[in-house]
Amino acid sequence: MIIHYLSLIGVSVFAMSGALAAGKKKLDWIGVGVLASITALGGGTIRDVLLNRDVIFWIEEPVNIWVCLLTAVFTILYVRFFSPPQKTLLVADALGLALFTIVGAQVAEDAQMSLPIVAVMGIITGVVGGVLRDILASEVPLIFRPTSTLYSVAALVGVLVYLSAQALNLNQLMASLIGIGSIASIRFIAIFWNITLPAFHISND
């Protein structure tokens, strides 16, 4: 139940981030719907394929597809009347990252994976949709840019916080909320103060 509703909210915010990216690339309306759907459903799809689940989550619950398409239409209409605030895309992305990472970890827990795999599946669920969005829009993936401001760090820390909170006997709902809060906070702080990790640099000659 918790998984179910969190997941739909995450789908919607990530679909919005995909639709906004599509708008920056001047895609046509169908392209907006497709990019919104791939951004929102891509991470969970890869997770389900890697876990070899019998049925991919959006085949089991096609409502996920409708949420993507409705969000895409809403985003197109919204942007027609209101200008999107400067950092809308980054904020939507941070919320999607937070929700998806924790939901992905929960799915892996339900599949009785070991803790390292639960962490990896959380990060994959959170990060892969945005990477697909950026690759399809022919951008360097946000996560791999020198200016990515703790993107994957946030997912990693959040999933560890979530697992630790459960190890400390908090129930899954509380642990989820703390994990989601950690990820979103780290991203917001990193974006606001423009904090980045040290880069590893090899000169090209």
Next chain:
Amino acid sequence: MIIHYLSLIGVSVFAMSGALAAGKKKLDWIGVGVLASITALGGGTIRDVLLNRDVIFWIEEPVNIWVCLLTAVFTILYVRFFSPPQKTLLVADALGLALFTIVGAQVAEDAQMSLPIVAVMGIITGVVGGVLRDILASEVPLIFRPTSTLYSVAALVGVLVYLSAQALNLNQLMASLIGIGSIASIRFIAIFWNITLPAFHISND
């Protein structure tokens, strides 16, 4: 049976579109074979993985691989002696799109999927091979370009026509032919008159 032969024709025309794209990028001969194969087999592969079918179609029937490689050789030889007509690539692509979309929908029907998933699997089968071709050739995917002239629209309309025709009690062969004809017609008309969907545009500042 219908699925089987339509599928092999689709593989061949899509392999040709991949080989021609490889020629534009000056790939070596092996690269031509690989790009032809990925373009032709990519969409169906993703469909089979998402449907969690026991065996991917080209593992079950390796003749698909041979069709790709022979088509690649044929394309290299053909282009050596004849100049490829201006819009060869777009025409091959339109035919491949039409065949693959309907075949993909049929495979999903055989796997007893619901109608929305049948439509999505048709579109994925038709569209994904070309997207992989464009990503690997470091192009913006045709489907996501502002000038894409109803690419995904054609797949979407075609699969809806196919499903409607069956709902009207036409047999699968007739419905397939009508669906394939719709997709190819929409693409040809859109290319000829350069029809595009309205774009969704957000300025970058």
Next chain:
Amino acid sequence: MIIHYLSLIGVSVFAMSGALAAGKKKLDWIGVGVLASITALGGGTIRDVLLNRDVIFWIEEPVNIWVCLLTAVFTILYVRFFSPPQKTLLVADALGLALFTIVGAQVAEDAQMSLPIVAVMGIITGVVGGVLRDILASEVPLIFRPTSTLYSVAALVGVLVYLSAQALNLNQLMASLIGIGSIASIRFIAIFWNITLPAFHISND
């Protein structure tokens, strides 16, 4: 057993090639670990998904993930103190290609695939990790560059040598070593003398 150890060595050299590529793109430390992991685990992951194996190899043996992360840390530290020799990346890549191709063929043999599929799975295992590395780093994949100096040729020849050696009644260990040697030799020779296959070229007008 043979598969197991060869595979871990291959993971380590390919992770190094991913980490070095990350350094050329100035990724942050987490980005280095992610790119190293995707480069090292991507080919085998795609292979396992296509073969529909019950459990992806690095879920079954998470030691593969740790090898990637440790190699990434080692590479970052090494490059801090020693300058990476001019062709380090190409050599690491050639060794990874050789090991992964043969290991991938062995996994497909164990899954009782036919010979063409064994060859294809070997090539996919060897080549896909590097392709993902290049796509994520927004480079034209090495394998598709006009200057790729027999990259996929080496994998193709090596897997055929491996299969032929077994057909001539050599045991799997000997056949593996000969196959691995062939691939690495072809790549080293091709890099040293800058040998490329003839390209297929279509002018753009």
